Amino acid sequence: MSQSFINALINNPVFIMAIVPILLAVGYYLRKSCCPLTKSAALQISSMAKGKNEKSATITSAQKMAERPFGHWEPDYDFKTPTPNEYKGWSLTDTKPIAYRAFRHKYTVNMGIRPMDWDNWIELDNNWLKYHNLKKERLAERGDKLYAIDPCAMDAAWEVLDELCRYLPARYPTMFEFDKDKRIMKILPTKEVFDFNEEGFNPILTCGLLIQDDIVIMVESKKDGSYSLQGGCACLPGFWKLTEKYKMTLDQLHTEAGVPKYKSHLATGMNKFFRRLTVDKPVFRNNYFLQLDGYLGWSKSLGDEDDDKWFGWKVATPATDISDIHFRSERQSLRRLPISGAVIFTVRSYFIPMTELCEEPYVPRRLLNGITSWTEDVGEYKGFHKFKDILLPYLEEKAKEQEEQGLDYSKEPQNFPYGA
Numbered sequence: 001m002s003q004s005f006i007n008a009l010i011n012n013p014v015f016i017m018a019i020v021p022i023l024l025a026v027g028y029y030l031r032k033s034c035c036p037l038t039k040s041a042a043l044q045i046s047s048m049a050k051g052k053n054e055k056s057a058t059i060t061s062a063q064k065m066a067e068r069p070f071g072h073w074e075p076d077y078d079f080k081t082p083t084p085n086e087y088k089g090w091s092l093t094d095t096k097p098i099a100y101r102a103f104r105h106k107y108t109v110n111m112g113i114r115p116m117d118w119d120n121w122i123e124l125d126n127n128w129l130k131y132h133n134l135k136k137e138r139l140a141e142r143g144d145k146l147y148a149i150d151p152c153a154m155d156a157a158w159e160v161l162d163e164l165c166r167y168l169p170a171r172y173p174t175m176f177e178f179d180k181d182k183r184i185m186k187i188l189p190t191k192e193v194f195d196f197n198e199e200g201f202n203p204i205l206t207c208g209l210l211i212q213d214d215i216v217i218m219v220e221s222k223k224d225g226s227y228s229l230q231g232g233c234a235c236l237p238g239f240w241k242l243t244e245k246y247k248m249t250l251d252q253l254h255t256e257a258g259v260p261k262y263k264s265h266l267a268t269g270m271n272k273f274f275r276r277l278t279v280d281k282p283v284f285r286n287n288y289f290l291q292l293d294g295y296l297g298w299s300k301s302l303g304d305e306d307d308d309k310w311f312g313w314k315v316a317t318p319a320t321d322i323s324d325i326h327f328r329s330e331r332q333s334l335r336r337l338p339i340s341g342a343v344i345f346t347v348r349s350y351f352i353p354m355t356e357l358c359e360e361p362y363v364p365r366r367l368l369n370g371i372t373s374w375t376e377d378v379g380e381y382k383g384f385h386k387f388k389d390i391l392l393p394y395l396e397e398k399a400k401e402q403e404e405q406g407l408d409y410s411k412e413p414q415n416f417p418y419g420a
């Protein structure tokens, strides 16, 4: 080929437009076939292990995620979870729990997910010690009924622990200290030491003990792309048991719990959402429940935690006094881990007596409207008939009290899921 012919080609815009996509496609193919990173090979060089692979397989678009073969994940070594800003002034004794008031005047069943700021992945406050001690107490009593891990989720458990060891000391430096070389995490106020080198060390149990949340690992199936619970530590779930949910798919988890309108309003969107979740777009959602006792770990009014048949609203002891009723609101986060590709689900429960909640402006009327807008199926799921005779008159009375004192609804803050 003569030089003048080559010059003519490269100066021809039609030729350039045709050749560029071909070159990109060939490059992509060569890269894939030259470095076919299998999942397990990739995990051996996870960030918890020594060294890092330079090859990157960044998947950023939800569309690309959806096009992956089922259960297939290429580790993304380019993605680094942003280091959170320090929570300035955070104090184990003074930082109050965030006032999540995740109810509206009208209740609707929807996914309700919102983008999460990386700073807020894990929320800690002055209830940390109480939660931590309760977790330890329940672990001493119930042991491995509260945590589990399948071998297929073990890499993800190490990876999420690694993420926590980078997140927690940066966000809450007065609480945690991590020695990366020695692989030792310290909880400073309690002087607890977690040595990752110890024989039998359990990464998911340690995750559960560092934070106030319960934590779950969801793994995608190679068979049909569904997600199932393959590991977790759930010490304070209130209404559900890890042993019962272990290995269940998202659909099973929700249909077994009788979540209203799951099939019609949630299933398709949720399954799609899980498949498409990218590493850089964590989300969170909030919900609320009414509980007829003051137990954070397991709601005893629903029955014996060890009785697998006779527990739940159908056998619950009805409320007899307003002091029985507590407001429980979960703040749940979801993120995909870059190396293993597993999805991490955290559930942080916020818990206060109803009498305390109703001292807040706008709450009694809004909660009353919200509860009375529940459809029959939602009422059944949330135990309406077990507390309505006590709660509804109380909310009405407290709402009227606030209205008589001049509460102005035109000034009601519209800042779901937070309080006034």
Ligand code: HEM
Pocket: 110, 111, 112, 113, 216, 218, 229, 239, 240, 245, 253, 254, 257, 259, 260, 266, 270, 273, 285, 286, 287, 288, 334, 345
């Ligand atoms: C996008 C993700 C998810 C959405 C939108 C979702 C949605 C829901 C909804 C609407 C309910 C009814 C109570 C409420 O309003 O929260 C519920 C209950 C439940 N969800 Fe999910 N969920 C998600 C992920 C998960 C995951 C990953 C698990 C794994 C453990 C899970 C386990 C449960 C359980 C056990 C209940 C029943 C709680 C009870 O009433 O006993 N969910 N979920």
